[in-house]
Amino acid sequence: MQSENRPTAQQLLASWQLIWQRKLNGKPEEMKEAIASHVNLFPKGNHAEAEARTRKTVAAYSGDPAAIRALIQRGKATLRSV
Numbered sequence: 001m002q003s004e005n006r007p008t009a010q011q012l013l014a015s016w017q018l019i020w021q022r023k024l025n026g027k028p029e030e031m032k033e034a035i036a037s038h039v040n041l042f043p044k045g046n047h048a049e050a051e052a053r054t055r056k057t058v059a060a061y062s063g064d065p066a067a068i069r070a071l072i073q074r075g076k077a078t079l080r081s082v
Contacts, residue, residue, distance in 0.1 A: 005043075007042060009082055013079050013082065015034075015037065015038040015041060016038070016071075016075055018038075019031070019035060019038060019054070020068050020072050022034040023061070024072075035051065035054050035055065035058070038050070038054055
């Protein structure tokens with residue numbers, strides 16, 4: 001069995017930034033691409049779980065653009081310190 005790398009914290013933060021930005025833009029096709037890109041950071045055996053968790057998290061914030069903007073700002077601040 002081959003060893004697969006896990007994503008780094010910086011990769012995950014950057015990926016979430018892209019997801020939240022695309023969510024604010026409101027284009028479904030771009031959102032699907034961002035989620036697919038995020039899922040591909042994880043080992044192949046975890047793709048289904050990563051996609052389900054990502055979609056669940058995005059759905060939880062779907063109705064609150066202010067909360068999404070806050071997540072983007074928090075992510076930017078964290079990326080600077082990483």
